[in-house]
Amino acid sequence: MVERAGRALLSRRRRELLLGAVVLALLAALPLGVSGAYLRGLIVLALLYAGLSQAWNILGGYCGQISLGHALYFGIGAYTSALLFTRAGLSPFIGMFAGGLLSGLSAFLVGIPCFRLSGHYYAIATIVIGMMAALLASNWDFINAAQGITIPFHGEAWRNLQFRTAVLPFHYVMLVYAALMWLIAWVIEGSRWGFYWRAVKDDVTAARSLGVSIYPSKLAAAAISGAATGIGGALYAQYVGFIDPESAFDLSLSVLIALPAVVGGIGTLWGPLLGAAVLIPVQQLSVAWFGSAAGGIDLMVYGALIMVLALSRPEGLVSFFHGRARQEAVDHG
Amino acid sequence: MAEPLLQIREISKSFGSVAANVDISFDVTEGEILGLIGPNGAGKSSLFNIIAGEIAPDRGEILFAGQRISGIGAVACARLGIGRTFQVVRSFDSMTVLENVLVGAFLRARRTRAALRRAEEVIAVCGLAGRSDTVAHRLSPPEKRRLEIARALATEPRLLLLDEVLTGLTPTEAREGMQLVRDLRAQGITIIMVEHVMEVLLPLIDRAVVLNLGRKLLEGVPAEIVRHPEVIRAYLGDRYSG
Amino acid sequence: MSPALILQVAIGGILMGLLYAVVAAGLTLIFGLMNVVNFAHGALLMAAMYATWLIHRSTGLDPLLQLPLVAALLFGTGVAIYRVLIARTLQIRVNGAMVQIFTTFGLSIFLVGLAQLVFGSDFQSINASFLGGRTLAFGAVVLPLPLVASGVVSLLVFLALFRLSRTEFGRALEATREDFEAVALIGVDRDRIFGIGWGIGAAAVGIAGVLLANFYYISPDVGTNFALIAYVAVALGGFGSILGALIAGLVIGLTEALTALVVDPSLKQIGIFLIYLAVLMFRPRGLFGKL
Numbered sequence: 001m002v003e004r005a006g007r008a009l010l011s012r013r014r015r016e017l018l019l020g021a022v023v024l025a026l027l028a029a030l031p032l033g034v035s036g037a038y039l040r041g042l043i044v045l046a047l048l049y050a051g052l053s054q055a056w057n058i059l060g061g062y063c064g065q066i067s068l069g070h071a072l073y074f075g076i077g078a079y080t081s082a083l084l085f086t087r088a089g090l091s092p093f094i095g096m097f098a099g100g101l102l103s104g105l106s107a108f109l110v111g112i113p114c115f116r117l118s119g120h121y122y123a124i125a126t127i128v129i130g131m132m133a134a135l136l137a138s139n140w141d142f143i144n145a146a147q148g149i150t151i152p153f154h155g156e157a158w159r160n161l162q163f164r165t166a167v168l169p170f171h172y173v174m175l176v177y178a179a180l181m182w183l184i185a186w187v188i189e190g191s192r193w194g195f196y197w198r199a200v201k202d203d204v205t206a207a208r209s210l211g212v213s214i215y216p217s218k219l220a221a222a223a224i225s226g227a228a229t230g231i232g233g234a235l236y237a238q239y240v241g242f243i244d245p246e247s248a249f250d251l252s253l254s255v256l257i258a259l260p261a262v263v264g265g266i267g268t269l270w271g272p273l274l275g276a277a278v279l280i281p282v283q284q285l286s287v288a289w290f291g292s293a294a295g296g297i298d299l300m301v302y303g304a305l306i307m308v309l310a311l312s313r314p315e316g317l318v319s320f321f322h323g324r325a326r327q328e329a330v331d332h333g
Numbered sequence: 334m335a336e337p338l339l340q341i342r343e344i345s346k347s348f349g350s351v352a353a354n355v356d357i358s359f360d361v362t363e364g365e366i367l368g369l370i371g372p373n374g375a376g377k378s379s380l381f382n383i384i385a386g387e388i389a390p391d392r393g394e395i396l397f398a399g400q401r402i403s404g405i406g407a408v409a410c411a412r413l414g415i416g417r418t419f420q421v422v423r424s425f426d427s428m429t430v431l432e433n434v435l436v437g438a439f440l441r442a443r444r445t446r447a448a449l450r451r452a453e454e455v456i457a458v459c460g461l462a463g464r465s466d467t468v469a470h471r472l473s474p475p476e477k478r479r480l481e482i483a484r485a486l487a488t489e490p491r492l493l494l495l496d497e498v499l500t501g502l503t504p505t506e507a508r509e510g511m512q513l514v515r516d517l518r519a520q521g522i523t524i525i526m527v528e529h530v531m532e533v534l535l536p537l538i539d540r541a542v543v544l545n546l547g548r549k550l551l552e553g554v555p556a557e558i559v560r561h562p563e564v565i566r567a568y569l570g571d572r573y574s575g
Numbered sequence: 576m577s578p579a580l581i582l583q584v585a586i587g588g589i590l591m592g593l594l595y596a597v598v599a600a601g602l603t604l605i606f607g608l609m610n611v612v613n614f615a616h617g618a619l620l621m622a623a624m625y626a627t628w629l630i631h632r633s634t635g636l637d638p639l640l641q642l643p644l645v646a647a648l649l650f651g652t653g654v655a656i657y658r659v660l661i662a663r664t665l666q667i668r669v670n671g672a673m674v675q676i677f678t679t680f681g682l683s684i685f686l687v688g689l690a691q692l693v694f695g696s697d698f699q700s701i702n703a704s705f706l707g708g709r710t711l712a713f714g715a716v717v718l719p720l721p722l723v724a725s726g727v728v729s730l731l732v733f734l735a736l737f738r739l740s741r742t743e744f745g746r747a748l749e750a751t752r753e754d755f756e757a758v759a760l761i762g763v764d765r766d767r768i769f770g771i772g773w774g775i776g777a778a779a780v781g782i783a784g785v786l787l788a789n790f791y792y793i794s795p796d797v798g799t800n801f802a803l804i805a806y807v808a809v810a811l812g813g814f815g816s817i818l819g820a821l822i823a824g825l826v827i828g829l830t831e832a833l834t835a836l837v838v839d840p841s842l843k844q845i846g847i848f849l850i851y852l853a854v855l856m857f858r859p860r861g862l863f864g865k866l
Contacts, residue, residue, distance in 0.1 A: 005431050005456070005465030006449035066673060113855045119672060120612045121814070124806045125855060131803055132848040139841055192439040192448070195428075199436040202425035209385060209419075210488055211411035211440040251799070255680055262677050266670060267427070295696065296795075299688025306681030307660065310674045314667045427669070 013190050016269060020186065023273075024179050031171050038288075040167045044239065046280040047174035048232060053260035053272035054181035055228030059107075060258060061267030062185075062194060063221035064201025066123045069110070069130030070229050070257045073103035075137065075248035077230025078237040082149045085238075089154075092161040096234035100227040107226020108219055115218045118204075127251060134249035148244025151237060161238040170239050177235055178273065181228060185269055197221050201267070229257065256283075263309045265316025274317045279305070336399055338363040338523050339384070339492060344393035344403070346379055353379035354390070355547045361492070366514065366524045368534045368555075371544035377527045378420060378496070380544070384525070385417045385494055386410030397492065411440060416490030418481040420497050420527070426470035430461055433469055433480055437487030452487055459483040459513065475506050482513070486522075493517065495526045499533045511537050535559065576836070579715035584836045585829060590722045592828020593729035594783055598801055599808035599820040600736060601779035607815025608748060608772040611661060614679040617802025618686035619777055623649055623784025624793045625690055628699055631788075637705045638789050639724065645785045646778045653777025656682065657770045683798075690795040699793040706789055725786035732782055736817050739775070748772060800844075807851045813861030822862065826850065 027047070034040055052074065059065050080102050081095030114125045138146040154160045163169045188194035199207040200217050208214060237243045247253070261267075264275025283302050290297035313319060337360035346354045354376045361367050369377050382388045384395060386407040395403040402410055416437075425433050431449075434456055438448040456462055459479045464472065472480060478498050485493060499510050514537060518524055528534040534541075535555045543550040543564055550563055558564055602616050613619075626645050627638050636644075660682065664675045701707065709720040739745045751768045783801075791797070808827055812819025827847050834846030854861060 003450075003453045005462075006446075006453050008466065009431060009449070066676060068676075113852070113859075116859050117855075120606070120610070120676075121810070121859070123676060124612065124810060128803065128807055128810070128848065128851050132845075132851075135842075135844055135848070190445055192443060192445070195432065195436045195439055198428055198432070199425050202427055203423045205387065205407075206419065206423035206425065206484075207436065208387070208407040209411055209417050210437045210484060211408055212436065213408050259677070262673060266673060296688040296691030296693070299691060300685050301688075303681045303683070303685030303688055306684065307678050310677045310681060311660070311663050311667075314670045314674045 013186070016186060020179075020182060020269075024175070027175055027178075028172070031168055037167060040171060042281055042284050044167050044170050044174050045284065046276045047171070047178045048236060048239070049256065049260050049280050050273040050276035051174065051178035051181040052229055052232040052257045053264075053276055054178070054185055055225055055232060056257050057185065057225075057261040057267065057272050058188065058197075058228065059218075059221045059225035061261050061271070062188060062201065063197035063218060064267070065115070065218060065221070066258070067126045067222075067225075068123050068251070068254045068258065069126030069128075069133075070226075071249050071251065071253035072110070072130045072133045073107055073226040073229040074233035074236070074253060074257065075133065075243075075245070076103040076106055077233030078243045078248045079137075079143055079149070079233075080230070081234035082151055082237045082243055083143065085154075085160075086149060086151055091159050092234060092238045093159070096231045099234040100231040103230025103233070104223045104227030107222040107229075110226075111219045111222040115215055115222075127254070130249070130254055131251055134245050134251070137249050138245040144244075146245060148242060148247070149237075151241045151243075153241075161235075162241075173235060173239075177232060182269065182273065184224075184228065189269060193217075193220065198267070259306065261316075263306070263313075263316060265318030268316065268318050270321075271316045271318050278309075278317065335363065337361055338398060339525075340396040341380075341384070342394050342396070344380065344383060344390045344395065346376075346383060346388070346390045348379075352547045354383070354544075356393070357544070357549050358393075359542050359549065359552055361523060361525060363491075363523055364518065364521060365539040366518055366526065366537060368538035368541035369525055369527045369544065370529065370531060370534060370541055370558075371550070372529065374546070375544040376547040377529075377544055381417070381494055381496055381525075381527055384410075385415055411488055411490075414489070414491035415494065416485030416488050416492070417494040418478070418485055418496050418498055422474070422477045422481055424469040424472070424477050424480055424484075427468065429466050429468050430456065430472070430480055430483075431465040434483050434487045437484040440488040451489075452483075455483045455486040458486065458516070460509065475502050475510075478502075478510075479513075486517070490522060492523045492525070495524060497528055498526070499528055500530060507533055531559075577715070581836070583716045583718065584832045586716065586718060587722060588829040588832025589825055590718070590726035590828070591832065592825040593726045593821075594786060594824075595801070595804050595808055595827055596821045596824025597729045597732050597779050597783040597786075599805040599812065599824055600733065600817055601776040601783075602805045603809045603812065603815055603817060603820045604736075604779070605773055605776040606809065607817075608751065609661075609665075609769055611664075611675050612679070613776070614676060614802075615656070615683040615686065616780060616805060617798025617800075618683040619649065619652065619780045619798070620784050620787070620801050621690060621793075621795060621798035622652070622686060623781040624788040624791075624797060625694055625699075626781075627785045627788040628701055628793050631701050631704070638701060638785050639705060642728070642782060642785050646781045649781025649784070650774040650778040652781075653773040653775070654770045656777070657773035658766075661773065662766055662769070687795045687798075694793075694795070696795060700791075701788055701793075704789055719790060721786075721790035725789065728782065728786055732779060733817070733821055736779070740817070744771070804844075804847065807847055809861070810851060811854050811861055813863035816861070816863035819861055819863035 031040060056070050060067055077099035080099035081092050084090040084095040084098060085092055110129055114122055117125055153162055156162060156164045196212045196217050199212055200214055204214055260275030260279055261272045263279055265271030282305055286298035286301040339361035341357060341359050344354050344357045371377055383390050386405060389404040394401055397413055431452055434452040435448050438451040442448040442451055456465055459482050461479055461483060499507050502510060538555060540554055541558050542552040543558060551561060598620060602613060605611060605613050623645055626648055627641055630636055630641055631638060660678050664671060664678055667674050706721040706724055711718050711720050711723050747768055804827060808820055808823040812823030830846040830850055831843045835843035
């Protein structure tokens with residue numbers, strides 16, 4: 001029989017799931033209230049990054065391994081799907097599966113040398129490996145090197161994940177992606193792996209003394225995180241219709257993937273979504289407002305926002321809600 | 334006579350030019366409380382870490398339930414049934430008490446509900462029931478010590494290594510701590526305790542091994558230990574010899 | 576491929592390597608002192624290059640003569656970064672390391688944006704400097720004079736850094752990095768030491784920026800590549816080791832030049848990355864790192 005504290009934990013998880021369903025419903029209804037292709041496009045991007053960042057969060061947040069090379073997995077997913085679609089005519093649904101598999105495998109392989117390092121050493125190793133991949137990609141003729149791949153229009157169909165008319169279908173595609181990532185994180189939070197990863201993040205020696213194998217734990221987190229990121233990459237390729245090493249492998253993309261989780265709340269269920277909801281609009285709107293007239297201000301706004309949020313809210317935007325959530329937990333107890 | 338639960342055979346370990354342990358051998362019988370005592374720098378912590386698998390000895394071997402465990406690593410030791418606490422507490426600071434203990438409970442229970450039951454049980458045993466939802470970094474130092482014991486207990490150990498768990502407690506807290514140790518032994522858990530405050534330790538333990546300068550000075554029941562002239566000189570100092 | 580060409584490329588690589596080493600030294604100094612990685616290091620290099628360009632354009636002062644000026648400017652910038660941003664991150668108890676990483680990343684993005692706003696995205700360069708365009712010939716080996724000068728100045732920087740470690744301030748640095756709580760007890764102001772450490776680290780990048788501005792194009796994201804090389808150099812040489820930075824810089828400069836010569840100029844960084852991978856596999860904390 002699970003006693004009081006355990007019941008509180010389980011019911012907290014049920015409440016999260018319920019909240020998740022409510023938020024999902026609201027986001028599904030969002031296009032009703034938002035017209036205009038631009039605004040809808042903005043939301044599509046925010047949802048994509050909420051999903052990507054949640055994927056990153058599995059390794060970076062729950063397991064505590066700050067990777068700054070996730071563009072590598074994004075790029076592998078995007079390129080695999082795009083190549084299979086353009087050269088073999090395979091549906092992106094097969095492509096994202098293959099891409100996810102390949103990027104998961106890559107994350108595993110990258111982890112083998114890198115998880116011998118920790119902290120800053122690990123972060124720098126992921127940067128270097130990511131940039132190495134970017135360099136290789138822009139010199140590899142088989143994937144069109146620096147020119148990139150333009151994905152031809154094969155006809156409006158869900159099978160092709162291509163839609164001529166509007167961004168609306170992609171709203172639901174990205175929403176499903178973000179929701180799935182959220183659900184994966186929710187399952188992880190309540191599972192043995194999730195607790196093991198958080199233990200690894202907090203104290204490696206103590207974790208070992210409780211029978212937690214550190215290296216395999218990190219590798220597992222990396223593989224899942226990498227695969228989930230690769231699927232997002234495949235979706236991005238199909239949405240935008242064009243990828244090149246600059247847009248799919250760059251360090252700035254790695255940072256952009258990590259940032260929503262960092263800003264929203266690292267290692268939390270709602271952090272990535274919250275962070276993406278703030279960061280992506282700020283970034284996109286400042287590009288739109290300042291981008292042409294006064295290039296650079298967009299980056300300054302973006303950079304300043306990162307600094308201010310990181311310094312003033314080290315636990316992320318979710319900490320605004322924490323006080324109340326913890327209080328609730330006590331009240332129910 | 335039954336085989337000892339733990340057999341320590343001629344263990345030596347050096348860190349650089351410092352010999353932490355030299356040729357240490359002793360046995361631990363199932364169900365006993367053994368005290369590991371000695372002044373600072375005697376090699377207690379090093380030996381503790383070797384038994385727990387956190388560090389590998391340079392020479393010698395350790396058998397646990399007849400199986401060689403020296404050099405197999407901390408994770409494998411935990412799986413075989415060796416639990417431990419740390420001299421400088423190592424709680425998972427971002428997690429609640431319940432979550433901390435769950436990590437330990439997941440070693441034997443694969444499913445969350447089963448792990449929760451186990452965790453709640455040991456939290457109650459360790460007197461932390463009211464603190465389940467508290468994030469670990471908010472606990473008081475004595476509570477953190479209890480949390481470490483609870484976490485180790487959750488792994489269902491046969492042998493529990495307690496590193497200075499009674500140090501720095503008020504007399505009341507120390508009495509409660511001693512009672513907890515006795516209760517654990519009553520459940521059939523074998524215990525090795527490191528402590529350098531002898532007064533707390535002596536009434537609690539069945540036997541003691543005294544280390545000094547990395548070597549085993551002697552082993553015996555508490556009454557023998559306190560009478561031994563070398564112990565008095567090396568460890569107890571003037572307070573006892575006077 | 577003539578021996579003279581190989582020799583020329585090799586010497587060129589070593590001279591470039593010295594410059595890389597100075598950038599890496601700034602990074603490793605800060606890391607060794609307080610375990611913080613400055614992800615805005617490349618942006619500081621970029622800032623120093625633009626400063627040199629701007630001063631040159633508005634006053635005509637030769638880059639070489641600007642060395643003390645820009646170094647002082649960057650010293651001040653380093654101290655300011657420490658005071659305004661880094662000192663705050665040290666107060667943070669939860670996620671402190673993560674906040675440091677992303678604060679310096681944010682700073683980097685901010686500075687690149689600022690450069691874009693002020694100078695535009697076009698490439699700039701300093702055309703009419705004292706050293707510009709001149710070469711130095713030893714038989715068949717011909718070297719650009721700006722590169723030779725940058726090598727000489729870089730060596731002087733290292734000489735100064737090594738001397739610094741033997742001064743009283745150097746010992747205070749050393750003590751602070753060993754145990755800053757203990758140092759506080761004997762009256763050393765931690766913030767002052769750390770601030771000066773950031774100042775010196777940034778000043779090193781400043782000097783590298785001036786030297787580089789003599790013969791390299793200047794753009795808002797020019798720092799990215801140099802920062803990347805600096806990370807590799809620091810990882811190769813060992814985090815916190817000035818000597819390691821020097822040797823790693825030389826190894827990288829030489830590798831890069833020879834890869835460009837033997838394989839292909841566009842792949843010159845592959846050689847560096849392969850070295851990095853080897854380090855990762857066999858000596859994860861670098862050649863001179865504390866393991």
